[in-house]
Amino acid sequence: MSEQKPELSRVRRKRQNNKGNKMLNWMIAIVVLLIVLVGVKILSSDSTPENKEAAITETTPDDETGSIVSSDDETEAENNSGSSDQADDSEDDDSSKEGTVSDESGDSEDSGDSSQKKEDKKEGTVTYTASEDAVVDETVSNTSWEPVGTSQSGNHVSQYDGKSIDWKEKQKALAYATGMSENELIFWKIKNGGSPQKSIGIVSSKDKSKKYRVYLEWVDGEGWKPTQMDVLNTLDFDY
Structure with missing residues (x-):
């Protein structure tokens, strides 16, 4: 009986070691799986349209206010600039029209002056x-x-x-x-x-x-x- 005890001890130690290795392997597998999941999540979040837009966003300081202007803002500013140019053209047209009206008004004033002269002459x-x-x-x-x-x-x-x-x-x-x-x-x-x-x-x-x-x-x-x-x-x- 005393001769079998060491063998049983070795078997037990071996089994315990195997169990410990299995546990370690499982833990390693779980950690790897978690790393993979996290990586996939990060990659998937980076590939979303919002992040893509954020990735291509350029920040430039506004000279006057020091605020940040994105490329989207620049595009909008260009659009607004185009609208402003159209508005300026429209205003120019209106100015031309107003100029015409002003000329007519000037004629009226001249007519008024003539009437005034006639009145002065009458006086x-x-x-x-x-x-x-x-x-x-x-x-x-x-x-x-x-x-x-x-x-x-x-x-x-x-x-x-x-x-x-x-x-x-x-x-x-x-x-x-x-x-x-x-x-x-x-x-x-x-x-x-x-x-x-x-x-x-x-x-x-x-x-x-x-x-x-x-x-x-x-x-x-x-x-x-x-x-x-x-x-x-x-x-x-x-x-």
Whole structure:
């Protein structure tokens, strides 16, 4: 019995060693398998579109902000640049159109200037001249004065009857020269001005604070036109 014990011990040790080797081999196999799985996973993740895009992404610093601009951003920037160029072209076209409108506006302004010139011409030049006449403070002339119009036709005959159309048109011309309405005036006298086509009218405001002597001249087809106006300081004179 004592002679078999060492053999049994060797067998047991051998079996134990075999079991230990098997366990070690399994562990090695598991580790290798894990390494393979991890490698496959890494390779598969590297091959995904996102990683591919990440792999080809170039980073460039933005000069102004220091931010990172990818190649995709550059592509988008180029697209935006193309859009901007198109927008600029569109704006240029709009500018051309606006220029046309502006030219039309300029024509309108020129037209406005012409109208203004006409108005200035219509306003004319008013001249005040001192008079040596004792009853006259000053004499006024206005280049803008025009004939007041007439409803008369044919050969003109000046009338002083106080009721005719010609008489009423004389009153209208006198009021026009003074800048007052006929209802605001007293017509003291309207008389012949030295020829058949000239008249003189003496008028004043209702309160007599304003007093005038107006010289009229007939214009064929257009009516009576003021030519001169004396600003009077009194009505107490022979008229």
